[in-house]
Amino acid sequence: MKPSKILGIIVCTLLILIASGCTDSGDNPSEVTPAKETPTAEQSAPTTANQNEKTPSDQNLTVYFLDVGQGDSIVIEYKNKSMLIDAGEQDQGEVVSNYLRDQGISTLDYVVATHPHSDHIGGMVDILNNFKIEHFIDSGYPHTSKTYENMLTTIDQKNIPFEVAKAGQTIDLDPSVDIQVLNPGTTYSDELNENSVVLKVTYGDTSFLLMGDAGLETEEIIIKAGYDVDADILKVGHHASRSSSGETFISAVSPEVSVIEVGAGNDYGHPHVEILERLEKASKVYRTDLDGTISVTTDGSTYAVTTQKAGPASSGSTAYRSTTATPEPAKSITPSSAKSTVYVSDLNLKDEWVKISNKGSSPVSLNGWKIEDEGSKHAYTFPSYILNSGSTVTVYTEKGTDSATELYWQLEDPIWNNDGDTASLYDNGGKLVSTLER
Numbered sequence: 055m056k057p058s059k060i061l062g063i064i065v066c067t068l069l070i071l072i073a074s075g076c077t078d079s080g081d082n083p084s085e086v087t088p089a090k091e092t093p094t095a096e097q098s099a100p101t102t103a104n105q106n107e108k109t110p111s112d113q114n115l116t117v118y119f120l121d122v123g124q125g126d127s128i129v130i131e132y133k134n135k136s137m138l139i140d141a142g143e144q145d146q147g148e149v150v151s152n153y154l155r156d157q158g159i160s161t162l163d164y165v166v167a168t169h170p171h172s173d174h175i176g177g178m179v180d181i182l183n184n185f186k187i188e189h190f191i192d193s194g195y196p197h198t199s200k201t202y203e204n205m206l207t208t209i210d211q212k213n214i215p216f217e218v219a220k221a222g223q224t225i226d227l228d229p230s231v232d233i234q235v236l237n238p239g240t241t242y243s244d245e246l247n248e249n250s251v252v253l254k255v256t257y258g259d260t261s262f263l264l265m266g267d268a269g270l271e272t273e274e275i276i277i278k279a280g281y282d283v284d285a286d287i288l289k290v291g292h293h294a295s296r297s298s299s300g301e302t303f304i305s306a307v308s309p310e311v312s313v314i315e316v317g318a319g320n321d322y323g324h325p326h327v328e329i330l331e332r333l334e335k336a337s338k339v340y341r342t343d344l345d346g347t348i349s350v351t352t353d354g355s356t357y358a359v360t361t362q363k364a365g366p367a368s369s370g371s372t373a374y375r376s377t378t379a380t381p382e383p384a385k386s387i388t389p390s391s392a393k394s395t396v397y398v399s400d401l402n403l404k405d406e407w408v409k410i411s412n413k414g415s416s417p418v419s420l421n422g423w424k425i426e427d428e429g430s431k432h433a434y435t436f437p438s439y440i441l442n443s444g445s446t447v448t449v450y451t452e453k454g455t456d457s458a459t460e461l462y463w464q465l466e467d468p469i470w471n472n473d474g475d476t477a478s479l480y481d482n483g484g485k486l487v488s489t490l491e492r
């Protein structure tokens with residue numbers, strides 16, 4: 055079959071899907087909930103399924119803004135649920151896949167393609183091929199690029215449920231997390247960026263506004279539509295280009311934290327200096343080109359920002375820092391309650407690394423925990439580090455820069471005995487938690 059014919063079929067399929075209104079509010083109440091619920095156990099209990107939901111303070115929600123160079127990729131994790139928004143350029147598909155695997159993710163409850171530009175969906179085919187995807191949400195604005203065509207073909211081949219986002223809907227990741235679609239509306243713009251899926255994620259008192267590449271036109275539409283755009287954390291529109299982040303909009307959002315997903319030395323001059331200045335006046339700005347992957351963890355009342363690299367604003371050499379607004383990490387993170395759920399999951403004697411995983415449902419602070427080899431000849435003490443539920447961290451023997459999923463022992467020489475060795479994990483009270491012999 056000629057590619058043009060395949061594309062024709064795809065576009066037709068897409069149009070049928072749009073026409074059938076598969077995500078229209080009300081048509082499918084199991085996936086699209088009509089109204090915002092306050093995320094507490096008592097108030098979200100109209101159905102039996104919700105009765106065991108915990109209040110926000112019992113569970114943390116984490117949003118990762120992945121460093122994928124020039125492009126976007128965002129992961130939302132809550133309990134055992136996960137959602138991916140964009141997957142960077144094609145060469146970043148593997149990076150995003152590896153990141154998700156390191157987090158222990160094999161199924162994505164939702165995948166959102168904000169719009170069909172390659173810096174957002176280029177890596178998507180890798181994701182579609184490597185993970186089980188429960189729902190795929192698209193902006194619904196057709197595009198004739200090969201990248202978009204390949205993405206749709208893969209979705210089609212794998213029978214992945216395909217839905218089109220429409221302003222006013224909510225995405226039901228979990229009853230405790232409110233995810234509202236603010237864009238696209240009923241009509242599409244001629245400009246691809248302006249059809250970006252814009253999401254507002256609210257968990258307790260903490261809110262995130264994720265703009266995709268939406269610009270001034272969308273900002274005006276969203277405000278006129280009467281949406282509450284006020285948010286604590288803003289994923290800045292269009293890599294902080296001057297086509298986005300208008301003065302009125304930024305003052306309406308009034309973010310405490312602005313996150314710019316941008317590649318170092320990109321061809322577009324992003325972030326544009328006047329936008330950077332505007333954001334810096336309003337908020338604390340984080341950038342993936344300077345900070346690496348940025349994560350925000352919230353218990354619904356406070357939040358903490360963690361960066362992969364110490365950015366230039368950081369005076370010391372610590373790999374992690376928190377916003378001044380929230381010096382304490384979310385308070386439900388306690389090492390004692392869940393320590394038996396943390397264990398040594400893998401040890402590679404030759405490549406000199408050990409993996410620690412958390413199979414529990416709560417994040418665990420590993421601050422002060424220790425890894426020792428056989429005979430306790432060497433000991434590694436964890437820095438301030440939170441191991442999320444279902445996540446794995448790799449501790450390398452060698453020197454390196456700590457990241458969200460990799461920590462470095464900072465040793466010159468190998469320590470693991472290739473003829474056989476045992477990794478022992480101790481909690482911060484010195485109690486042996488887990489061992490693994492190889």
Ligand SMILES: [Zn+2]
Nearest residue numbers: 125171173267
């Ligand atoms: Zn973009």
